[in-house]
Amino acid sequence: MEIKKKYVYIGVAASVVAIGVGIYFSRRKIYEHFDYKTDLLLLSLEPKFRKKIKQLLSRARDKGIELRVISAHRDCAEQNKLYAKGRTAPGKIVTNARCGKSSHNYKRAVDVVEFKNGKPLWKNSNWDKIGLMGEALGLEWGGRWKSIKDKPHFQNLRGKTIASLYREYQRTGKLAA
Numbered sequence: 676m677e678i679k680k681k682y683v684y685i686g687v688a689a690s691v692v693a694i695g696v697g698i699y700f701s702r703r704k705i706y707e708h709f710d711y712k713t714d715l716l717l718l719s720l721e722p723k724f725r726k727k728i729k730q731l732l733s734r735a736r737d738k739g740i741e742l743r744v745i746s747a748h749r750d751c752a753e754q755n756k757l758y759a760k761g762r763t764a765p766g767k768i769v770t771n772a773r774c775g776k777s778s779h780n781y782k783r784a785v786d787v788v789e790f791k792n793g794k795p796l797w798k799n800s801n802w803d804k805i806g807l808m809g810e811a812l813g814l815e816w817g818g819r820w821k822s823i824k825d826k827p828h829f830q831n832l833r834g835k836t837i838a839s840l841y842r843e844y845q846r847t848g849k850l851a852a
């Protein structure tokens with residue numbers, strides 16, 4: 676009788692541990708699949724461009740690549756802060772664009788990166804594949820740029836130029852500092 680009781684206790688303890696481990700890993704998986712930041716950033720984009728980026732994310736997902744949006748619309752303050760990096764502020768230079776000179780200021784650009792196990796893969800052998808996927812959707816890919824190669828960057832100005840958008844925004848007062 677004593678021995679049987681012992682096995683019951685061991686059985687119960689083992690089950691509790693197994694359930695605990697199961698819950699821990701499934702929760703981790705669940706959190707990995709809810710990417711609120713990407714959803715929020717997508718909302719900041721111009722609607723037609725947003726649709727394209729959603730397509731890019733879903734095509735990548737079909738190929739087993741989990742892309743997340745890490746930057747989308749930037750207002751003047753954010754853009755100028757980025758421009759200051761490596762110039763008047765510490766760090767490396769990351770952009771040549773002041774406020775008004777980046778497609779991010781016009782809601783027509785995103786930066787994406789592949790995530791694996793909750794971590795961004797900056798050095799990624801999939802970059803070319805990701806770039807081609809974006810280009811197939813008619814997006815311009817920063818990985819082709821000559822001055823600062825910007826692999827996470829995709830944009831679509833749809834026939835407009837930064838200069839024409841700049842004038843349009845200046846006229847309508849949308850480019851507030």
Ligand SMILES: [Zn+2]
Pocket residue numbers: 779784785786825827828829
């Ligand atoms: Zn960018």
